Amino acid sequence: MVHGIGAQRRAEALLEWSEPLLRHIDAVSLGSGGTGVQFGRVELSAEARDTVSARARYAGLDGRPREVHLTVTEARWSEAFLPLSAGEAFRWGAVFVWRAALRVGAQFSRVLWMNPWWRIASAPAIALLWLVLAALTLVVTVLLPVLAVLLLVPVLSRALVAASAALAEFVGDVAAWTRRPVRAAAMRAVVRDAVLDAKLRLADDARQLGLDPASTRLVVLAHSQGASIAAETLFSARTGEPRIPVDAFVSVGAVVTLLGSPRWTTGRLGRLREMLAGAGKGTPEFTPVADWAALPTPPRWLNIWALWDPFTAGPLSTTVRDSSARWRELFRERRGSDAAIGPEERPVHNTALPFTDHSSYPGNVAQVIDPVARLLLGIDRPVGGTTARRTSATRAALAHAESVRQLGTNRLLMLVLAVASPFVAGVFPSLAALPRIALAVGVGVVLLWANTSLWRRYLWALEWKAVEGQRILPWFVGFALRVVVAVALAVVCVVAAPGAWVVVTAALAAVVVIVAPHLGLRPHPITERR
Secondary structure, three states: OEOOOOOOOOOHHHHHHHHHHHHHHHHHHHHOOOOEEEEEEEEOOOOOOOEEEEEEEEEOOOOOEEEEEEEEEOEOHHHOOOOOOHHHHHHHHHHHHHHHHHHHHHHHHHHHHOOHHHHHHHHHHHHHHHHHHHHHHHHHHHHHHHHHHHOOOHHHHHHHHHHHHHHHHHHHHHHHHHHOHHHHHHHHHHHHHHHHHHHHHHHHHHHHOOOOHHHOOOEEEEEOHHHHHHHHHHHOOOOOOOOOOOOEEEEEOOOHHHHOOOOOOOHHHHHHHHHHHOOOOOOOOOOHHHHHHOOOOOOEEEEEEEOOOOOOOOOOOOOHHHHHHHHHHHOOOOOOOOOOOEOEEEEEOOOOOHHHHOOOHHHOHHHHHHHHHHHHHOOOOOOOOHHHHOOHHHHHHHHHHHHHHHHHHHHHHHHHHHHHHHHHHHHOHHHHOOOHHHHHHHHHHHHHHHHHHHHHHHHHHHHHHHHHOOOOOOOHHHHHHHHHHHHHHHHHHHHHOOOHHHHHHHHHHHHHHHHHHHOOOOOOOEOOEO
């Protein structure tokens, strides 16, 4: 496990991923007639490398009994270097935020535009998205230098210490990776040492079990910035550092295109250095896909990313054109995609909320945990094709994606209803005395809580039905909630502005909103191409 951006408590990422993985493996094992997960050594102490070991018996794809021994460890690179000061991080972040905003805008615009069913509404939505991003980026650009100055004032620095520390951790890790090559080398060293240690431990464990060390497999799972660090450590030859072969690499919410590779210089000085080196070759580009494909024996690479994750790179390839081709392939528009190399792409739906999607991958059992668990067990089927579509796991993934689309639509509807509720409070004498803001907030909190709570109950049932092979039903509660809220909004419109045209328009709008999550294309996994 290679954790993502920000300060990490000891074993935090290890437990965040190993617990849902082992819980799901336990369910798969029991569902296939096995004995479930049995733990070996679990060490979470300061005297030893954090380790979770377990074994499970289960049925393979051929129906024969199998057994797997798993050992999960973590590469904690966040403590491998001296972090940047808050002032340094904020000054660098004021420039970097514009690049981040452009990348986020391009990513979300593509998500909105790729689905032809939504293109009528996509244009104004994309325009609004860019306006909001520009406004937020401008505010952050002004705020970060101001914070850097305010931190120099003793009285104000004490008041801002908590907020500035959290922000500095987030921005500082990125700045240290991209603008401090010595510290970036320290990050890579932690990942490389952890991978080497795992490889040696695998061989020792195999010998103790009387097995051939060649029968072991080493899988690296990296999240967020950890995916950039792991990709350069595992694939790049430009660093001159020794590479350690692995059997599979799983990148989750990878930010490789946003961060790039470490550089000594930036701005005008960087361009001057490139010119002096000749033809712009002074600063190497970060090309993880090309480096991966150029290896003598490339490991299997699964790239898992959420559609509304604001930091993820999306589908990966060697050029912008080839990445666009893989975008089209995700939505079954295969024009020009045959030559676009890249890893196995698995677009997922986490929470349909950009604020939480980047940190919600371990909670997505149907689309994230299940394929990783099946990779570890050796019972995953190739993506694409009719066989994979008939599996219970695939039906669960489709049902999960459908439920998240409903969750997002219902969330927007409930926010609109909460905002509109004070305007019709006068119809009900008991509510007329309440402050309008309190009423709107109260309605919004109750509706959003009910929507999320019921959705999480559905996901829990969905997880167990998938591993037990039961019939998987769509989220009917989400549909019922949407019908109730859409009808309520239509009634609000009619009450606020009576008239025949209002009734017709409100009815049509309600119908469109009710069926909207069920329309349009869904992105599907695509196979890796080397």
